Amino acid sequence: MRVDVVTIFPAYFDALDVSLLGKARERGLLVVVVHDLRDFTHDRHRTVDDTPYGGGAGMVMRPEPWGEALDHVLATGPDGPGPVESPRLVVPSPAGRPFTQALAEELAAEPWLVLACGRYEGIDQRVVDEARDRMRVDEVSLGDYVLNGGEVAALAIVEAVGRLVPGVVGNSGSLADESHVAGLLEAPSFTKPPVWREWPVPDVLVSGNHGAIARWRRDASLRRTARVRPDLVERLDPAACDAADLVQLAALGWLPTPGAHPAGFTYDPTAVAD
Ligand code: ADE
Numbered sequence: 357m358r359v360d361v362v363t364i365f366p367a368y369f370d371a372l373d374v375s376l377l378g379k380a381r382e383r384g385l386l387v388v389v390v391h392d393l394r395d396f397t398h399d400r401h402r403t404v405d406d407t408p409y410g411g412g413a414g415m416v417m418r419p420e421p422w423g424e425a426l427d428h429v430l431a432t433g434p435d436g437p438g439p440v441e442s443p444r445l446v447v448p449s450p451a452g453r454p455f456t457q458a459l460a461e462e463l464a465a466e467p468w469l470v471l472a473c474g475r476y477e478g479i480d481q482r483v484v485d486e487a488r489d490r491m492r493v494d495e496v497s498l499g500d501y502v503l504n505g506g507e508v509a510a511l512a513i514v515e516a517v518g519r520l521v522p523g524v525v526g527n528s529g530s531l532a533d534e535s536h537v538a539g540l541l542e543a544p545s546f547t548k549p550p551v552w553r554e555w556p557v558p559d560v561l562v563s564g565n566h567g568a569i570a571r572w573r574r575d576a577s578l579r580r581t582a583r584v585r586p587d588l589v590e591r592l593d594p595a596a597c598d599a600a601d602l603v604q605l606a607a608l609g610w611l612p613t614p615g616a617h618p619a620g621f622t623y624d625p626t627a628v629a630d
Contacts, residue, residue, distance in 0.1 A: 357385070357386055357387070357464070357466070357467060357468070357469070357517075357518070357521050358387045358388075358389070358443075358467065358468045358469070359386065359387070359388045359389070359468075359469045359470075359471065359514055359518075360388075360389045360390075360391060360429045360432075360443070360468075360469070360470045360471070361388065361389070361390045361391065361470075361471045361473065361510055361514075362391045362393050362422070362425045362426070362429065362470070362471070362472050362473065363390065363391070363392070363393060363473040363506075363507055363510070364392065364393045364394055364404055364473075364475060365473075365505070365507055366390045366391075366392050368507040368508070368510075368511060369388065369390045369507075369510075369511065371511060372388050372511070372514060376518075376519060376524060376525065377514070377515060377518050377519070377524070380518060380521065380523070380524040383523070385521055385522075385523050385524055386518050386521060386524065388514070389432075391425055391428070391429065393417075393421050393422070393425055394421070395425075396420075396421040396422075396424040396425040396428065397420075397421045403418070404417055404418060404421055404475075405417050405418060405475070405476050406418050408477060412477075413477075414476050414477035415476040415477060416476060416477050416478060416479070416480055417474055417475065417476060417478065417479040417480060417483075418480060419479075419480040419482050419483045419486075422472065422479055422480070422483040423483060423486070426445075426470070426472070426483070426487060429443070429470055430442065430443070430490070430491075441467070441468070442490055442491040442492075443466070443468035443469060443470045443491055444463065444466045444468070444469050444470070444491065444492045444493075444494070445469075445470045445471075445472060445487050445491050445492065445493045445494070446463070446469055446470070446471050446472070446493075446494050446496055446510075446513060447471075447472045447474065447479070447484055447493065447494070447495045447496065447506070448471070448472075448473060448474070448495075448496055448497070448498065448506035448509030448510050448513065449474065449478060449495045449496070449497060449506065450497050450500075450501070450502050450503070451478075451495060451497065452494065452495035452496040452497040453494065453495065453496060453497065454496075454497055454499075455496045455497060455498050455499075455509075455512075455513060455516070456536070457516075457536035457537060459494075459496070460513075460516040460517050460520060461520060463513070463517045464517045464518075464520035464521055469517070470491075471506070471510040471513065471514065472506070473505060473506035473507045473509075473510050474505060474506045475504070475505040475506070476505075496509070496513065497509075498512055498513075519531075538596070539588055539591060539592055539593075539596075540577045540578065540581045540588065540592070541577060541580045541581045541584065541585060541588070542577060542580075543572075543573040543574075543576035543577045543580065544576060544580070546558070546561060550562060558572065560572045571600060574600070574601065574604075575600075575604045578601060578604045578605060578608065579604070579608065582605070582608040582609075582610060586623065589605070589610050589621050589623075590620050590621055590622070590623075591618075591620055592605075592620065592621055593618070593619055593620075594612040594619050594620075594621065595619065605621060606627055606629075607627075607628070607629035608628065608629075609623050609624055609625055609626075609627045609628040610622070610623055610624075610627075611624050611627055
């Protein structure tokens with residue numbers, strides 16, 4: 357996969373030299389090219405921002421350098437063989453659609469992504485609207501809070517997407533069991549020693565009984581999700597739950613919602629087991 361990043365702070369992306377993604381880049385699984393937006397300005401001060409039309413606080417990123425930067429990225433094309441298709445443009449923004457594991461999986465199937473990191477009050481909206489004429493564009497939010505710019509969000513997106521590119525994570529089994537993959541949070545994990553500061557690990561995990569371990573993990577996952585992310589339980593599909601899941605969920609007060617489309621669960625405090 358090729359990823360082009362446009363930013364006024366290329367140094368943020370030095371973090372992609374290390375760890376799993378650094379290795380993936382060395383192995384050519386991931387090609388990351390970082391472009392300095394200021395290289396596409398033509399004034400002495402390399403100005404990228406200006407005051408907002410209509411007034412208001414803060415500055416807005418000027419469209420001209422962005423237009424030239426995106427023209428340049430598009431003209432370079434992705435590395436490697438195959439037809440040159442237009443990339444998918446991702447614009448981190450607190451006003452974007454939520455970034456989820458499902459979107460990370462979708463983006464991981466793309467051969468070429470471009471990330472456009474805005475600063476200040478964001479990028480002149482015409483840049484995004486014009487880009488939509490020549491590529492698929494997603495404005496994407498990391499969460500309901502405001503960062504100083506798109507760089508940290510872009511790093512998170514590259515990491516979440518990059519680790520899903522085949523070969524980047526050595527043990528692909530570890531991708532299957534993690535939080536958010538099946539709409540649930542992952543069960544807690546433990547390692548040696550078996551007792552630490554008088555805290556033993558759950559007996560079942562040292563029992564060697566693989567069936568019992570799988571059931572314990574599934575129940576722990578359901579309990580943790582119900583406790584901290586009831587919104588995820590509401591959206592679980594009862595058809596994807598086995599009988600033991602339904603028993604565990606009922607004991608936590610969650611019953612399949614009668615006649616709901618799409619199907620889900622509803623909390624009923626009278627169902628909670630003592
Ligand atoms: N830029 C500023 N805040 C952001 C957020 N929450 N998500 C993505 N990009 C952002």
